Each structure stands twice: as structure tokens, then as C-alpha cells.
Amino acid sequence: MTVGTTERTRVRKGAHKAVKDQEALYSIIDESKLAHVAFNDKRGPTVIPMLAWRIGNNIYIHGAKNSQMLKHLKNGEPCSMTFSILDAWVLARSAFHHSAHYRCAMAFGRFSVVEDNGEKSIALDAFLEQIAPGRSKEARPGNEKELTATEMLVMPLDETSVKIGRHGVNDDLADMDIDVWAGILPFRTVVGPLEPTSDNKIDEVPDYSSAYKGRWHDE
Template structure:
């Protein structure tokens, strides 16, 4: 079960709240983009970052001189948002048009991963999540590259999940309006691969489809 704190309590649309930890994991794993809030010298800022999950932790990485990472590594309180858009809800009235979505909000503080061996392990897990088997084919990061990379982690101990999948909610008075109503699904399609122009001859196209399930383009 997800945590229940003042910050994770969903008041608007409370019926859309979900408390299953696995649903939180699924949203993060499918999104891989976190919008991260930070209060800077010039005011609040929200920056999108690549983010991935290993067990109950979320990781982000970047250059050592990154303004965002410099602030987060100080242990400042922050908020992460992951959102997946699933479709438009088209009603018979303008007022009841809406959307289907899955969203997660994570609260907490980042900590720094300094050990290069641990950085290497976690970064390679990220590569395997987006392209299974790829770490066996490529040059892995060297010590200079790992030292130049900042890696931060935040635990999923305070998080909320909200899922909108309610369908069309027309007023009874509008049911006789002769307009089409229903759902306009929105789907992300992954692939096909686009090779570089200088690829060596004889290199076979890898199969990364198992990482994406029904989102893979052949489905």
C-alpha cells in the first residue's frame, strides 16, 4: 500500500486515487520522465529529467555542474511528477469533456550515489530497461565518465497515484443531443528502429520489443 500523508492525500477527484504500490511502479516504469520541482534563486522551476526505478528507489543522473542536480544534492525537499496520457473523453457537452490519464507524485529528498561501481550498476540497469541485452554489445562507462556523472536517488516512501478512466459522464439532460460521444484513445508506439548511416555491414537489428509489450510497433 502507498503511504498516506498530508502531502499524498488526494482531495480533488478523490475517487480516482489508487493505493496499490504496483500501480505506482508501472507508471514510473512506463513514463521514464520525471518533472522535478525545485525552488531556485529566481523562483520555482520544474524541469523534466530522465528517471528510472530500481526496487523502491527512483534515480536521476546528469553532469556534475547541472544547476538542478546541485540544488537537489543538498537534500532540499522536492516533488516529482510522472504522467501518462491515455486518451480524450468526448462528451455531448463541452463542460464534460475530459481525459484518461495515469499520474504519480513523489515527495521527498534526493541523496547522492558517490561510488563509481554502484553508479555503473545502476546506469547499466537503466540501459537494460530501455534496450534489453544492450550492455553486452556496447562499451560501458569508464571511470572518468562515471566520476563526471552525478547520480541521485529518492525513495518511494511518500507517493500518491491518481488514475482517470471514468469514461463519458454526460448529464441526463444532454443524452438526447445527436452528437457522437465516447473515448478517443491515445497510445504511444515504440519503434521501428532507425539505424545510423555509418553502421557496419552485417550487424543484425536487435530486438528490444520485450521491454515495451503492446506498445511495440508490430502489435
């Protein structure tokens, strides 16, 4: 399904910021990897941040078998997920027009359970490769006990919405002569350098920079 084509994924506020590009959706999810999962259970409306990753057009989350949230979602209860990235502060001449540049994606749907440990292992390896390329071939893989103790859920990205704000400073004409600096204050996450453990036995520092184009600390 195309991004932003259902009634609940249609952007109403700031509709000009709506983006219907599937690759924009994927890039936000892949860069963020932190989803705020919203659902409604016996406690009422709840939002919980979860690590999440994408393989193709599917989104995965995982955790302990006794997780109350995962127990709720594995039954196919409806939920939504939001991924957000802050790119800059917008500093205007008036306090009212201060704002931000951002990218956000939302997905609606229902999760299903990944039962097979082999499928879990493949999905977890894919996650590991996304955060540290080559790592899945170096670290000890999960064993049957660990995989069995892990609850993994998957949801197709079939109903989604993307909103990107990069509008710059939007001052009123009446404020243009105010003697105050106006412009953009970029905000970005910088990744690295790596910090080894005190008992680390490997002298050579691995290179994971390829997973963080434009965000690696020495770029």
C-alpha cells in the first residue's frame, strides 16, 4: 500500500509536509531504529519506546516472553508505531515562529508472532548487521535457549504516513526589521568513536562507519 493513502494516515495539519515516497519511509525507520509503540490495554492508552528494525517491508520488535506489551500485541491487537528524527531548530525573529526541522514516520497495523527460532536468528542477524556491519559473523550467535526465551513480533508496513518539516524560518513581514539573529540551528546525532571494555582482548578497532553515512564522528 502506498504511503499516506488511508483516512488515518492522511496528513491534515501541515499537509504540505506530507511525503508519499516509500523510500523516505524506509530511510526514517532505518536511521531511527527507535519506535514509540502505542496501544490500548487494561492499563489504558500506553506508549512504550522499543528498538525496531526493518527487513524489506516488514518491521520487527523483540523482547522477553513475559513482556506485558508483547503479550498484548502478539494476540493481534491494533497498534501504531512512530519514528521521529530531529534535524534542526528553527530560530525566528518572534518567539511564536520558533520551530524545528524533523522527519517522522508512523505505521498502523497488527503484529504476528515469529515462532521459528531459525527465522528469529536470521532476523536478529539482520538487525546486528544494520547497527554494526560484519558483527553477526564475529559474535557468538544466539543459542536455542536464548532464541526460545525471545519473543519476536513482525508487522507489515502496509498502512503508513510520513511527514517531513524543512520549511526554514517563517517570519511575519512586520517582524523583519527586528534586530535579532534568525536562521537554522542544525541538530544531528554523531556516532562513535567506539569505547572498548576494560577487559577487551582485541587491539584492532572494528570499522562500523558504513552503517552511519554522514553521522560517523570523524566524517
